[in-house]
Amino acid sequence: MSPQRLPNPRRLRLLLAIATAAAVATASVVVAVTAMAAIPATPTGWTLVFGDDFNGNAGSLPSTANWRFDLGHSYPGGPANWGTGEIQSYTNSPSNISLDGAGNLRITPLRDGAGNWTSARIETNRTDFKPAAGSVLRIEGRIQMPNVTGTDALGYWPAFWALGSPYRGNFQNWPSVGEFDIMENVNGINAVWGVLHCGVNPGGPCNETSGIGTNRACPNSTCQSAFHTYRFEWDRGVTPNQLRWYVDGIQFHSVSQSQLDATTWSNMTSHAGYFILLNVAMGGGFPAAFGGGPFAATVPGRPMMVDYVAVWTRNGSTTTSTSSSTTTTTTTPPGGGVSAYSTIQAESFGQQQGIQVESTTDTGGGQNIGWIANGDWALYRNIAFGATPARTFRARVASGAGGGVSGLVQVRLDSPTGAVVSEFAVANTGGWQSWRTVPGNANGITGTHNVYLTFSSGQPADFVNVNWFTFSTT
Numbered sequence: 001m002s003p004q005r006l007p008n009p010r011r012l013r014l015l016l017a018i019a020t021a022a023a024v025a026t027a028s029v030v031v032a033v034t035a036m037a038a039i040p041a042t043p044t045g046w047t048l049v050f051g052d053d054f055n056g057n058a059g060s061l062p063s064t065a066n067w068r069f070d071l072g073h074s075y076p077g078g079p080a081n082w083g084t085g086e087i088q089s090y091t092n093s094p095s096n097i098s099l100d101g102a103g104n105l106r107i108t109p110l111r112d113g114a115g116n117w118t119s120a121r122i123e124t125n126r127t128d129f130k131p132a133a134g135s136v137l138r139i140e141g142r143i144q145m146p147n148v149t150g151t152d153a154l155g156y157w158p159a160f161w162a163l164g165s166p167y168r169g170n171f172q173n174w175p176s177v178g179e180f181d182i183m184e185n186v187n188g189i190n191a192v193w194g195v196l197h198c199g200v201n202p203g204g205p206c207n208e209t210s211g212i213g214t215n216r217a218c219p220n221s222t223c224q225s226a227f228h229t230y231r232f233e234w235d236r237g238v239t240p241n242q243l244r245w246y247v248d249g250i251q252f253h254s255v256s257q258s259q260l261d262a263t264t265w266s267n268m269t270s271h272a273g274y275f276i277l278l279n280v281a282m283g284g285g286f287p288a289a290f291g292g293g294p295f296a297a298t299v300p301g302r303p304m305m306v307d308y309v310a311v312w313t314r315n316g317s318t319t320t321s322t323s324s325s326t327t328t329t330t331t332t333p334p335g336g337g338v339s340a341y342s343t344i345q346a347e348s349f350g351q352q353q354g355i356q357v358e359s360t361t362d363t364g365g366g367q368n369i370g371w372i373a374n375g376d377w378a379l380y381r382n383i384a385f386g387a388t389p390a391r392t393f394r395a396r397v398a399s400g401a402g403g404g405v406s407g408l409v410q411v412r413l414d415s416p417t418g419a420v421v422s423e424f425a426v427a428n429t430g431g432w433q434s435w436r437t438v439p440g441n442a443n444g445i446t447g448t449h450n451v452y453l454t455f456s457s458g459q460p461a462d463f464v465n466v467n468w469f470t471f472s473t474t
Helices: 009-022 262-269
Strands: 046-052 067-070 097-099 105-107 117-119 121-124 135-144 156-164 179-184 192-197 212-216 228-235 242-247 250-256 274-282 304-315 320-322 327-329 351-353 356-359 367-372 377-399 407-413 420-426 431-456 464-472
Touching: 105 274, 117 274, 135 156, 135 179, 156 304, 179 228, 179 242, 192 228, 192 242, 192 250, 212 250, 274 304, 377 407, 377 420, 407 464, 431 464
Parallel strands: none
Antiparallel strands: 046 304, 067 121, 097 105, 105 304, 121 274, 135 228, 135 304, 156 179, 156 274, 179 192, 192 212, 228 242, 242 250, 250 356, 320 327, 351 377, 356 367, 367 464, 377 431, 377 464, 407 420, 407 431, 420 431
């Protein structure tokens, strides 16, 4: 929910297919929803540092001990229309924001007889959400997006996000202070977006104003028709540090510290911490990129419902990972980097195009990357091969591709368009979780490289999942 976001044309290649597939009939169905009534039990090894379960009397406002209201069309002295082009005025009226008496917070956009929109936006009083050195921060919310789709939904822009603390009272230092979009949605599309904003605007290391982001459909039911759990983790227990995004426990996006220059990372992480925001905007740059709105046909009164927001911390991650066949420890050879001869989990990419992450049923569990089609790629930074040439590349793959659909799993060094140094072909293996290990010859790789897995196919359909890969000298 960038303070200064403009339309996102550079996202459209990745996202338009989802927008098209998710467009449904204009009729909207309101379904019964239930709250959990309490924040979930703290997971083993974690410590709860903030939480609000939104229990209280129907019609009452959220706790002012936890939250403050943003009002009007901008911060005092801040960019107009909250820097995004959104058109609503934020209020603290119970008609726009209140508890429902059943354990939910409702943020409800409304339109008056003159066509003016109102809604609500709140942010935590606390601005210090940050992991200590060597630990992990987890920000989580259980949310149902506004239950509205199709043309009825044009202009809706719900969000659950966090801003760097120096933005409070300055309003001119975005995006350098950092922004974590934990859950964004637009125009009733069945997808959740996770995005990092940083650096300078426009352009810079985070490709502003778009940011570094991706999206996926909500598991098991649409984002609009049911509650889903949205989670963000900032892991300072691994080197390089990592940011991760989840929906219903499934990781779908990550950003590594190694993707950014030292100054950009420091500006984003060295201040006191972050504050959390919840809002439903109407109109602005993001909706404009997906059909615009709001229009006369846009239906008001569909709330975003928030069951809870919680923040936990725990001690840092271990370096041990479970592959599909064995438990291995990622090693750091002399000079830095991950050993090419260890089992490299496919979901540990530093950057990607077009892929998503899901839980795997392969031996050992964990996650795999999937939804992979022609032109997609994943980057793995600083893979160390040493002085003895690598001669074989092996990957754990599965495919449920239809008849006649196949493709190549390729390895390239230092660029997604570099020369192919290894590849093998894969077609249907019996299902998207029917796994096999496939070898390919490698062209005597030595040294330390950024390794790209690239995927090539003569058909546009998805053709492969990948769980892990490794190299050998024989």
